[in-house]
Every structure is written in C-alpha cells, then in structure tokens.
Amino acid sequence: MSWHRSLNGRVASGRRIGNPPQVNNLPHKLALTLATWFGCGYSPAAPGTAGSVAALAIGIVLHEYAGFAWWHFLILAAALSGPAVWAAGAAADAHKTKDPQFVVIDEVLGQWIAMAGARTFNWKSYALALVLFRLFDIFKPPPVRQLEALPGGLGINADDVMAGIYAALVLFAAGCFNLY
Numbered sequence: 001m002s003w004h005r006s007l008n009g010r011v012a013s014g015r016r017i018g019n020p021p022q023v024n025n026l027p028h029k030l031a032l033t034l035a036t037w038f039g040c041g042y043s044p045a046a047p048g049t050a051g052s053v054a055a056l057a058i059g060i061v062l063h064e065y066a067g068f069a070w071w072h073f074l075i076l077a078a079a080l081s082g083p084a085v086w087a088a089g090a091a092a093d094a095h096k097t098k099d100p101q102f103v104v105i106d107e108v109l110g111q112w113i114a115m116a117g118a119r120t121f122n123w124k125s126y127a128l129a130l131v132l133f134r135l136f137d138i139f140k141p142p143p144v145r146q147l148e149a150l151p152g153g154l155g156i157n158a159d160d161v162m163a164g165i166y167a168a169l170v171l172f173a174a175g176c177f178n179l180y
Contacts, residue, residue: 031090034083034105041102049134051104055111056130063121073116077109081157084109089153099148099156106157110137110164117168119175128180132167141166
C-alpha cells in the first residue's frame with residue numbers, strides 16, 4: 001500500500017494520523033535502507049554511534065585495501081550527500097518526525113568528512129576521528145545546532161556535515177603537531 005498526503009495534510013492511506021505509514025514500495029524501502037545505513041540506525045543503543053562506527057569501519061577497509069587517501073573521503077561524502085538528503089527527508093516524512101533517531105546516514109557523511117582531516121592513517125587517527133566527530137555531533141557548537149533548522153533532509157544532514165568539518169580541522173591540526 002502506498003501513502004501520500006492530501007491537501008489538508010492528513011494521511012490519505014486510510015490509516016490513523018498518529019501511526020507511521022507502512023513502507024511497502026521500493027523507493028521508500030530504498031530510502032529507509034540508506035537512511036538507516038543498512039540497518040545500523042536500528043541499533044537499540046546509540047544508533048548514531050553505530051552509524052559512525054560502521055562508516056569508520058568502511059573507511060578503514062577503503063584505506064587499507066583500496067588505498068584511499070584523505071581526499072577520497074571528501075569525494076565519497078560529496079557523492080553520498082544527495083542521496084543522503086533524499087533518504088533522510090523521505091524517512092522523516094514517512095515517520096512524521098523532524099529528525100528520527102534511526103536516521104544515521106548523516107553520521108556516515110560526518111564520519112567520512114572527519115576522516116578526511118587525517119594526515120596519517122593509523123589506529124590513533126581512526127580513534128581520534130571517531131571521538132572528535134561524536135563529540136562535535138553531540139555537543140553541537142555553533143553553527144552545528146543552527147543547521148538543524150534547515151528544512152527536511154538537508155537539516156538532518158547539514159549539522160553532521162559541519163560536525164565532521166570541525167572534527168576534520170581538529171584532526172588535521174593534531175596531525176600537524178604529530179599528535180597521532
């Protein structure tokens with residue numbers, strides 16, 4: 001059963017307003033798959049951290065086995081940003097929530113941007129990229145929190161992109177002083 005909104009904003013699928021619609025069509029299944037980063041967002045504890053750890057694990061594999069350099073992670077994040085905005089927005093609309101906790105594709109973008117700040121890749125830089133990104137994502141220094149006000153999927157993703165930029169800058173500075 002597909003769903004859509006009528007002109008007055010009520011769900012026109014015969015379901016009650018408070019219930020999230022069933023997602024039975026391919027575009028919405030794809031949106032949820034991406035938005036939850038292949039199910040990481042359904043983690044019962046700390047889904048954002050689960051999404052970040054999954055992104056970091058993929059990043060480590062890409063660096064170690066495919067030779068990804070720091071700039072490859074920026075390209076990867078840029079390539080994923082359009083689908084991320086679409087998927088996060090569609091998931092939020094489907095569940096009638098501004099920023100659902102199960103949407104973690106934004107953490108994936110932010111984590112890959114944070115990794116781009118590393119001058120050297122080793123266990124210390126990987127750990128520092130994860131910790132820095134999660135700290136900036138949780139505490140949301142300006143303008144990270146303000147970016148959440150952007151509409152739809154853009155707002156869901158923009159704050160994590162900015163948190164990733166902050167983390168990358170700190171990671172880069174730490175690398176300049178040979179701290180990892």
